[in-house]
Every structure is written in C-alpha cells, then in structure tokens.
Amino acid sequence: METILVLAHTENDGSLAKSAREALHSAATLHKSLAGSKLVFGLIGENVQAAANSIAASPAIKYFGVTGADFSQSRYATDAAAAEALCKAAQATIVVAPATSRWARVLPGVAQRLGGRADTHVTGVTVADGRISASRWYYRQRMEGALTRTQRPWLIGIDPGSQEPCGCGAGAATVEIVTVNLPDAARRTTVVGIREPKADAQTIRPDSQLLFVTGAGWTKKQADGQTHLPEAEKLILDFLKKSRASLGSSKSLVDQSGEGQAVLPFLSHLNQIGQTGATPRHAKGLSTCCHGEEPHTVGWRFIGERRAVNLDPNCGWARGKADVLYVADAFKVMAKINELLAAGKT
Numbered sequence: 218m219e220t221i222l223v224l225a226h227t228e229n230d231g232s233l234a235k236s237a238r239e240a241l242h243s244a245a246t247l248h249k250s251l252a253g254s255k256l257v258f259g260l261i262g263e264n265v266q267a268a269a270n271s272i273a274a275s276p277a278i279k280y281f282g283v284t285g286a287d288f289s290q291s292r293y294a295t296d297a298a299a300a301e302a303l304c305k306a307a308q309a310t311i312v313v314a315p316a317t318s319r320w321a322r323v324l325p326g327v328a329q330r331l332g333g334r335a336d337t338h339v340t341g342v343t344v345a346d347g348r349i350s351a352s353r354w355y356y357r358q359r360m361e362g363a364l365t366r367t368q369r370p371w372l373i374g375i376d377p378g379s380q381e382p383c384g385c386g387a388g389a390a391t392v393e394i395v396t397v398n399l400p401d402a403a404r405r406t407t408v409v410g411i412r413e414p415k416a417d418a419q420t421i422r423p424d425s426q427l428l429f430v431t432g433a434g435w436t437k438k439q440a441d442g443q444t445h446l447p448e449a450e451k452l453i454l455d456f457l458k459k460s461r462a463s464l465g466s467s468k469s470l471v472d473q474s475g476e477g478q479a480v481l482p483f484l485s486h487l488n489q490i491g492q493t494g495a496t497p498r499h500a501k502g503l504s505t506c507c508h509g510e511e512p513h514t515v516g517w518r519f520i521g522e523r524r525a526v527n528l529d530p531n532c533g534w535a536r537g538k539a540d541v542l543y544v545a546d547a548f549k550v551m552a553k554i555n556e557l558l559a560a561g562k563t
C-alpha cells in the first residue's frame with residue numbers, strides 16, 4: 218500500500234504557489250487510481266497554517282509541517298533536513314513535489330539519505346496494470362519516456378506548468394508539527410536579498426497565455442535596403458506591454474549581442490527557445506521574423522497553437538511546424554495589432 222506525500226514549501230507571503238497545487242493535482246489523481254493508497258501533505262515554511270488551510274478540502278488525510286524562521290528561506294541544508302523529516306514522519310513511499318528551483322536541488326539528496334530514488338522533470342504520473350508510471354521528455358523534448366521503479370521512497374519532481382492546478386477549496390486543516398533538530402552548520406548559508414529585473418523589464422512570463430517570439434529578421438535590412446532597429450524595438454515592447462505575452466527569441470537574434478552587432482537590448486540568452494534554449498509551456502505562440510528551423514521549433518513542443526509571420530512562403534513554419542502561417546511583413550502586422558490592442562479591439 219503506497220503512502221503518497223505531497224511536498225510543498227510556502228511562498229514569502231505564506232501562500233501556496235500554483236506549482237504546488239499542480240503537484241497536489243498529480244498526486245491526488247495518482248491516489249484516486251491506486252486502490253488502498255493514502256494521500257498526505259507535507260509543508261515547509263516559517264508558518265504553514267494558512268497554506269494548509271487553503272487546500273484543506275483536498276483528499277489528503279493528514280497534514281505535516283516543518284515550521285520556524287530557519288525554514289522560511291531556500292537553503293539546501295535546512296530544506297533537505299526538513300524534507301527528510303517529513304518523509305519519515307509520513308512514512309512516505311511516493312513523494313510528489315513541484316520541481317521549483319528550491320525543490321529540484323534538494324530532492325536527489327533527500328532520496329540518497331532515505332535510500333530511495335528521485336526522478337526530475339516528470340510531466341505525468343499514471344497507473345497501468347497496478348504499477349505507477351512516471352513520464353518525462355528526453356532528447357530536448359523529442360521523445361517521451363515512461364518509467365516505473367520498485368525502489369521506495371520514490372521522489373518525483375513535477376515540472377511546473379505541466380499539470381492542471383488542484384482546485385480543492387479552503388477550510389481548517391490540522392497540521393501536525395514535525396520537529397527538526399538542526400546542527401549549527403545547517404544555518405551557515407543565509408539569503409541576504411534577491412536581485413531581479415524590474416517588473417516591466419521582466420519579459421519571461423511563464424504564466425502568460427501567449428509566447429511571442431522574435432527572430433533575426435527584425436534586425437535585417439528591409440525592402441527599403443535599411444535596418445529598422447528602433448522601430449522593431451518599439452513595436453515589440455509595445456506589444457509585450459499591451460498583451461503581457463512572454464518573450465522568446467531565436468538563437469540567431471540573441472547571439473548577435475555576442476557578435477557586437479546592434480541588437481534588441483531587452484533580449485538575453487534566457488529568452489532563447491529551442492534545442493539549446495528553453496521549452497516553455499503556453500496555450501498559444503506567435504513567431505515573428507523567425508525562419509522556423511528544426512533546432513528552434515523543437516522548443517515549441519508544448520505550445521498549444523502555433524502561428525508565425527514571415528515574408529518567406531517557403532520558411533520552416535510552412536512545412537508543418539505552424540498551425541497558421543501569415544506570409545506578411547511583421548513590421549506592418551505588429552503595428553496593426555498594437556493599434557487594435559490600443560483601441561481595445563482584440
């Protein structure tokens with residue numbers, strides 16, 4: 218009989234992130250298909266009561282918590298000790314955690330301490346013939362693999378954005394506090410602050426409905442024989458501001474900054490989509506001035522509906538890589554879209 222533990226950490230304000238609700242959804246679905254299994258919840262944070270209350274209507278039969286100021290910040294030593302204690306208290310055989318950066322670096326170490334195994338980047342957990350199967354993508358999201366394990370505990374990191382978040386409602390949860398005796402050495406590392414771009418300079422928005430991708434065409438000479446970088450920059454930034462889309466880029470465009478050419482200053486390699494870039498998850502994607510070559514489009518694996526704007530009717534998108542290709546000038550198309558957005562017509 219499996220005991221499934223959902224492991225979550227609270228956010229700075231004491232709430233639960235969407236990724237934690239996604240892990241809960243995945244674990245609850247697994248619990249439902251595994252006869253005789255138990256579902257329990259383990260929380261780490263300075264104070265976890267509000268977070269436990271927010272999901273009190275979930276099918277979890279018990280809530281465990283490791284609390285206190287030592288557990289408010291992301292730190293390997295304290296997070297690993299807390300996770301280990303929660304797994305032991307719950308006698309967990311399956312541990313499902315959101316693969317946030319905080320959990321992703323801790324799960325393999327905790328599995329090692331418990332004599333278990335850990336799998337990362339899992340995008341689905343199912344039951345077939347009474348056996349639990351976890352699936353994940355390989356070879357830059359080109360192949361999906363499904364694996365089973367006999368070793369317990371089995372720690373499973375669920376990729377954020379890959380599941381529906383659990384819609385379970387709030388209530389009053391009773392949290393059993395688990396005490397962790399930390400050695401002084403576990404407190405050596407301290408988070409002194411967080412440096413992040415200003416909200417309006419943050420162009421990567423994983424929760425956005427739309428991925429907007431720019432390609433090297435924005436920097437190329439246009440029909441008049443000239444480049445139009447200032448215009449390109451204004452069109453792209455205006456669109457991002459109005460649509461709140463997440464900004465992606467082709468490799469060629471982000472590479473140009475390394476080659477000393479005049480480029481769009483708000484793009485970095487973090488925006489790169491593709492084989493050597495990111496594979497984001499969004500409901501829709503719009504590519505502009507990008508050719509749609511295979512190493513680039515492999516990053517579009519998890520985009521629901523793909524559209525592209527390119528002057529070239531023979532571009533890569535035309536070969537089955539986009540649902541809709543507009544053979545058009547992206548400068549004109551985006552100017553029109555921005556005009557419609559400003560007028561509230563889209």
Ligand SMILES: Cc1cc2nc3c(=O)[nH]c(=O)nc-3n(C[C@H](O)[C@H](O)[C@H](O)COP(=O)(O)OP(=O)(O)OC[C@H]3O[C@@H](n4cnc5c(N)ncnc54)[C@H](O)[C@@H]3O)c2cc1C
Pocket residue numbers: 431432433434435437439466467468469470489490491492493494495505506507508509510511512513516526527528529532545546547548
């Ligand atoms: C091992 C390997 C890994 C790679 N990994 C990645 C990766 O992770 N991500 C990635 O992106 N690439 C990757 N590449 C590079 C990839 O193969 C392409 O070279 C790159 O994606 C091309 O970028 P691009 O389409 O922006 O530029 P280009 O190929 O220069 O295409 C520009 C496009 O803009 C169009 N255009 C120009 N003006 C306009 C206009 N006014 N309106 C509309 N369209 C216009 C042109 O018709 C053209 O199709 C990789 C390559 C290799 C070998």
